[in-house]
Amino acid sequence: MVKADDIFLFVQVVDEGSFSRVAEKLAMTNSVVSKRISRLEQELNVQLFYRTTRKLNLTEAGHALYGKARLAKQALQDAQDTVTGYGDAVRGKIKVTVPVVSAHVILSRSIAEFCKLYPDVEIELIVTNRMVDIINDGFDLAIRTADLEDSSLIARRLIDSRWVVCASPGYIAQHGKPSHPAQLKDHQCLIYKYEGVGPDNWQFSDQETDFYVQVVGRFHANSLESIRQALLNDFGIAYLPQVLIHEDLKSGRLVPLLDDYAAKNLGVYAVYPRSRQPDKKLNLLVEHFRDAFQHKKEYFY
Incomplete structure (x- = not known):
C-alpha cells in the first residue's frame, strides 16, 4: 500500500534535487531516503527517477506524480497551518x-x-x-x-503592458516612415516567434474596429532582446513591449511609429x-x- 509519507518524501527530494540534502534536513541516512523512494516506486510499479552520479532527473511518471503530489502536500500544510496559526508566519x-x-x-x-x-x-x-x-x-x-x-x-x-511599433532613426532615414499599417508590407519587419509560431499578424485599431496586418520580414526570433538589437542595427521595424524599449525611446535610439493605430495591450x-x-x-x-x-x-x- 502506498504511504502518503513516502509520496511527500518524494516531493521533498524533487524540490531539493538530492537524496543527501533531504536526509540531512530530516536527520535520516541516505540509505533510508533511497529505500523509501524505491519502496514507493515498487508500490506504484513505475520508475520515478533516472538516477545518475551527478543529478536526479524525473521520468515522465515522476513528473506526473510530482505535479499532483506537491499540491496535495501543500494543501495538507495549509490545513495544518490554519489550525496551528503557523499560517501567519x-x-x-x-x-x-x-x-x-x-x-x-x-x-x-x-x-x-x-x-x-x-x-x-x-x-x-x-x-x-x-x-x-x-x-x-x-x-x-x-x-x-x-x-x-x-x-x-x-x-x-498586476499591470497592463502596451506594445509599440518602432524603428531606428537610421532605418527611417533609409526607408521612410509608414503612415498607415497597410504600408508595412513595403518594409522589412522583425518578427517575434513565440514558441516557434507567430505573431506575423500585427494588431491595430482605427478607433472604430480592430484589424490585423500580416507583415513579412527576413528576421524571425524567439527572443525579444534579439529583435531589439536588430532594430538598433537599423535592420527593420518591430512591434515590441514598451517596457523593453523604454530607455531606447527616451534616448531617441528608437522612434515610435503608427501610434494612432497601435492597439496591442496585454495584461x-x-x-x-x-x-x-x-x-x-x-x-x-x-x-x-x-x-x-x-x-x-x-x-x-
Missing part, C-alpha cells in the same frame, strides 16, 4: 516562473528585496518565456504577459493553480510584485 519555499523581460527590468531585483524583508522565505526563480505547465512542473506562482483563457488558473492583474498577471490556496507568503509576494510594477508603470504604458 512568513516562511517556506516559493517556486516562481517569470518572463525574461519582466525578470530583467523589475522582478529579479524585486525578489531579492522580498528575500531581505522575509529571511525565512526561500525562492526558486525560473526565468523563461516558455509557457510552463504550472501544476505538473510544480510552480507555486507564474508571472505571465498574455490574454489568459485557462479557467483552471487563478489570475491577478501582466500573477497566476497560480485554482487548487492552491495562497498562503500569507504567496499573497505578500504577489502584492510585492504589484507594487514593483506600479512603481515603474511609465515603462509599461
Whole structure:
C-alpha cells in the first residue's frame, strides 16, 4: 500500500534535487531516503527517477506524480497551518516562473528585496518565456504577459503592458516612415516567434474596429532582446513591449511609429493553480510584485 509519507518524501527530494540534502534536513541516512523512494516506486510499479552520479532527473511518471503530489502536500500544510496559526508566519519555499523581460527590468531585483524583508522565505526563480505547465512542473506562482483563457488558473492583474511599433532613426532615414499599417508590407519587419509560431499578424485599431496586418520580414526570433538589437542595427521595424524599449525611446535610439493605430495591450498577471490556496507568503509576494510594477508603470504604458 502506498504511504502518503513516502509520496511527500518524494516531493521533498524533487524540490531539493538530492537524496543527501533531504536526509540531512530530516536527520535520516541516505540509505533510508533511497529505500523509501524505491519502496514507493515498487508500490506504484513505475520508475520515478533516472538516477545518475551527478543529478536526479524525473521520468515522465515522476513528473506526473510530482505535479499532483506537491499540491496535495501543500494543501495538507495549509490545513495544518490554519489550525496551528503557523499560517501567519512568513516562511517556506516559493517556486516562481517569470518572463525574461519582466525578470530583467523589475522582478529579479524585486525578489531579492522580498528575500531581505522575509529571511525565512526561500525562492526558486525560473526565468523563461516558455509557457510552463504550472501544476505538473510544480510552480507555486507564474508571472505571465498574455490574454489568459485557462479557467483552471487563478489570475491577478498586476499591470497592463502596451506594445509599440518602432524603428531606428537610421532605418527611417533609409526607408521612410509608414503612415498607415497597410504600408508595412513595403518594409522589412522583425518578427517575434513565440514558441516557434507567430505573431506575423500585427494588431491595430482605427478607433472604430480592430484589424490585423500580416507583415513579412527576413528576421524571425524567439527572443525579444534579439529583435531589439536588430532594430538598433537599423535592420527593420518591430512591434515590441514598451517596457523593453523604454530607455531606447527616451534616448531617441528608437522612434515610435503608427501610434494612432497601435492597439496591442496585454495584461501582466500573477497566476497560480485554482487548487492552491495562497498562503500569507504567496499573497505578500504577489502584492510585492504589484507594487514593483506600479512603481515603474511609465515603462509599461
